[in-house]
Amino acid sequence: MHILITGAAGMVGRKLAERLLNDGRIGQREITKLTLHDIIAPDTQPTENTSIRPIVGDLSDRSVVERLVAEKPDIVVHLAAIVSGEAESDFEKGYGTNFDGIRYLLEALRRQHYQPRVVYASSIAVYGTPFPEPIPDDFHLTPLTSYGTQKAVGELLLNDFTRRGFFDGIGLRLPTICVRPGKANKAASGFFSNIIREPLKGEEAVLPVAETVRHWHASPRAAVGFFMHAIGMDLEPVGPRRCLTMPGVAATVGEQIEALRNVAGDKAVALIRRQPDPVVAGIVSGWPTAFEARRARDLGFTADADFQAIVRTHIEDEHGGRAPIMD
């Protein structure tokens, strides 16, 4: 079995590739090859059983897309995207990769006439305020960013191309990934991860919003689990509405902080510095807070148990089970 991952050098892409290499198989079928695409060369290493073919290039370039699908991978996991902040600040770049790119990719797959499975990373950014709480599965998509718009367009194309029989698609609306490993980043959503990750390293983190802010989270491990499930599951019961809001953990910032306290103690929590930022608070106030995600749960997608589990998962995956602050 040959699997293509676009955006394979990103955080979820790397973790998914590692999981696929570790498992070595999907059900009864061996994974013999991974094609790993990104704008930089992914550093994932091949194994005895699974070779790796790296492809470096931009999806807004149609010839790059043609190379990706030329060998007819059995599974296509489409993660590559210009992220929310950049798609907003650079209009043409965002539409180039997130709109033209997915059109080129789906169109190239159609022209290969071989009906692979396509797993598409969408986002809860397809929803914008106002909405009910929790948001039900049949609520309309109301993106308030170009990124959310582009993701919603991808969902529509995925549904139509699947209905047409060009491939067998499934789209996953990912929650905000928390705790993101790596460095603190400046995305408006960065603080959700920063206030957990940095204190666990013994470092200070800035909290720019009120503790009452509520949001929808999934750990990187849960996100990889969503993709693994989507790669292996029976798609027949999904029906024609192929894009699903993934289950997650709805938590207020206050609940995040209590989870950190329960896992790592007061010393960690003391490293969170309140520094209200009205700009960040304004952006975040338009974001979804909680979802029903009933269809995805019924189809076997599973979320983290609660926010404390998310903190523990981060410590297991990034600190080998024990964070510096706990020593």
Add this chain to the structure above:
Amino acid sequence: MHILITGAAGMVGRKLAERLLNDGRIGQREITKLTLHDIIAPDTQPTENTSIRPIVGDLSDRSVVERLVAEKPDIVVHLAAIVSGEAESDFEKGYGTNFDGIRYLLEALRRQHYQPRVVYASSIAVYGTPFPEPIPDDFHLTPLTSYGTQKAVGELLLNDFTRRGFFDGIGLRLPTICVRPGKANKAASGFFSNIIREPLKGEEAVLPVAETVRHWHASPRAAVGFFMHAIGMDLEPVGPRRCLTMPGVAATVGEQIEALRNVAGDKAVALIRRQPDPVVAGIVSGWPTAFEARRARDLGFTADADFQAIVRTHIEDEHGGRAPIMD
């Protein structure tokens, strides 16, 4: 004031152009020019006060689109589309005009940097079964045709480009237009019009579905009224969700027939021949039956009073007030 209409040789386009020429103005502003685009030359005639510039060409050709916007029309009414049946039978043609075409048009307007008003014809085909009855304004878009998918993509782009300030857009999800003038056509929806129009001419019409089938209708005159309202209204109160389901008349086929009887008598109704067609019945069973359309009504869009009014409007507009069967 200069108004561009794409698809101006179509039924709604022709009627809208005539209405604009008759009125001669939008509010206080005179209409000095109409640019009328279609794949064939529109036969609408200019008046002393309003010149007409015809442009013939395909919207999937970027250079045609550039010519449409080069003179920076104040209002752009985008009606051009490959219709539902053809977009389904000819995949590439449908995506070429309905997907690439709207992208090119909106992008060309963005690059002109002058923020015109854009009025976009969407369709209730953005909804597909299953759905609640009536469908509320916040129900998700679930197209089950390529045409509906392409219309929904256009809605997303219109919202995002408006939010970005590139132009001031509004999208109208049109009901099925009934009674369509002209010849009986073979579209799956054709019978809704045929069973009224043909008997009024004293000719037989075939009814392929049960009388219990319910659907959402607007007369051509009401449809033109939606566009006139959208061209002249204040768009500020619409907010960021720029695409609205237009109000209409929910009527069963049985109610349509009773309306025909009330207006034109038993002799007209006797010309409807029942000839069940399981294929047509199957297609129609996936179509929406009724909508709340609350936002559009609150914003001043008005529907026909009932189906009897739709029949009378047809007789006024197409038969000068008295149909052949009534003589």
